[in-house]
Amino acid sequence: MWQLYHFTLCPFTRKVRALLNEKDVGYELVPEEPWARRDEFFDMNPAGQTPVMADPTRNILLIDSMAIAEYFEETVDKAQMINGTAANRAEIRRLVTWFDAHFYRDVTGPLLQERMIKRLVHRASPDASRLREAMKSAIGHLDYIDFLLDHRKWMAGATISLADLAAAAQISVADYLGGIDWSGHTHAKAWYSAFKSRRSFRPLLAERMRGIEPPSYYENPDF
Amino acid sequence: MWQLYHFTLCPFTRKVRALLNEKDVGYELVPEEPWARRDEFFDMNPAGQTPVMADPTRNILLIDSMAIAEYFEETVDKAQMINGTAANRAEIRRLVTWFDAHFYRDVTGPLLQERMIKRLVHRASPDASRLREAMKSAIGHLDYIDFLLDHRKWMAGATISLADLAAAAQISVADYLGGIDWSGHTHAKAWYSAFKSRRSFRPLLAERMRGIEPPSYYENPDF
Numbered sequence: 279m280w281q282l283y284h285f286t287l288c289p290f291t292r293k294v295r296a297l298l299n300e301k302d303v304g305y306e307l308v309p310e311e312p313w314a315r316r317d318e319f320f321d322m323n324p325a326g327q328t329p330v331m332a333d334p335t336r337n338i339l340l341i342d343s344m345a346i347a348e349y350f351e352e353t354v355d356k357a358q359m360i361n362g363t364a365a366n367r368a369e370i371r372r373l374v375t376w377f378d379a380h381f382y383r384d385v386t387g388p389l390l391q392e393r394m395i396k397r398l399v400h401r402a403s404p405d406a407s408r409l410r411e412a413m414k415s416a417i418g419h420l421d422y423i424d425f426l427l428d429h430r431k432w433m434a435g436a437t438i439s440l441a442d443l444a445a446a447a448q449i450s451v452a453d454y455l456g457g458i459d460w461s462g463h464t465h466a467k468a469w470y471s472a473f474k475s476r477r478s479f480r481p482l483l484a485e486r487m488r489g490i491e492p493p494s495y496y497e498n499p500d501f
Numbered sequence: 502m503w504q505l506y507h508f509t510l511c512p513f514t515r516k517v518r519a520l521l522n523e524k525d526v527g528y529e530l531v532p533e534e535p536w537a538r539r540d541e542f543f544d545m546n547p548a549g550q551t552p553v554m555a556d557p558t559r560n561i562l563l564i565d566s567m568a569i570a571e572y573f574e575e576t577v578d579k580a581q582m583i584n585g586t587a588a589n590r591a592e593i594r595r596l597v598t599w600f601d602a603h604f605y606r607d608v609t610g611p612l613l614q615e616r617m618i619k620r621l622v623h624r625a626s627p628d629a630s631r632l633r634e635a636m637k638s639a640i641g642h643l644d645y646i647d648f649l650l651d652h653r654k655w656m657a658g659a660t661i662s663l664a665d666l667a668a669a670a671q672i673s674v675a676d677y678l679g680g681i682d683w684s685g686h687t688h689a690k691a692w693y694s695a696f697k698s699r700r701s702f703r704p705l706l707a708e709r710m711r712g713i714e715p716p717s718y719y720e721n722p723d724f
Contacts, residue, residue: 325603338588344567345594352587364575365561371568381546422547423669 280305283319283330285312286487287394287454289327289386290343290378292447295346297440299478300357313399344374347440359440370434373441381448384415387454394490413457420463427465446473450483454492460501474499503528505555506542509710510617510677512609513566514552515670520663521660522701523580536622565655567597582663584619593657596664604671607638612678617713636680643686650688669696673706677715683724697722
């Protein structure tokens, strides 16, 4: 059985979990708080980040959410999420990087820092101006998603792909932390509503981070 | 003919160029200064980063250095650089992310900011303490490379891979900017010396960024 090191609000692990759930790959969750900088975790992954996947019986260690996603794309045929021509696949990977790097840097990362790390580690209040900045960036990102979905059914084209899982993973964490203003974003909202009902994604939305409550509409597909 | 948007010291473009050179894929270089935030460039790539590859005759646009690398791995058989079992391939991709994200964040990014952007854009002097911090981080990274190469011939295993190209790309930019102290790093030095002589890599080392001179030993395989 695969072990998956994660914490509840890790957006990169959520992308991987959505993929594993789509593919019906079983895994056991192992709680890890990367901010605690546990020595044994750094010995496994010098980058000190979740997700990490381990299969001790086969001596396999997978590190980095994109490397993990590519591994399961290559080894499990069901629910292919990096699909189509080489150019389609490049567009999927571009968008995964867009959400993992840019959405995270602008929105999810600052929200996690201000609303989770500060509370759990520093017992401090969030910086209101950094929160405002992150929420403003979120609006720009939702505008871009609206633009993409205005002429595509899914994020990267006609079929669901890893780009959708990456986007939903980041957005779900930002939404949990109260960082998303959905008003006016018709396409993004319809797309995310469908995601909230998806079998691979629903279990993630049911989980709670200790001490931090999501908004009341967080799990509701009709929001 | 592919067009490749780049600037001379872009480490992500260097990784892509080394790969294209290994694979004998032709391309025309198009100079781009992402820090100038040219509208037409942002219209092509909302992330505003090099490299971008375009084939206007076939209407193909490739964005993000890893998406580009995967595209050419999939479409050109020669010189496969993401090789081996699925687990080997995951290890290659982990290390590419390690160098692209962590080495860049700790070393190449701050050096480019202090020694290139500040000079070209702000006409300001570098911050000595940020430079010292980056050079100290570089030593830690070279220690890790020494550790990897102590029990592997190449970065990710027995054969050369995209992990080596990613590492050499980052290191070559940091070295150009005077950020690498090679003393004591026997394995890393021997590995990089071999790279300096490599047909795919030599042309990159011959290029100069206007107004910024590399150290005298920069191109010399015997350093």
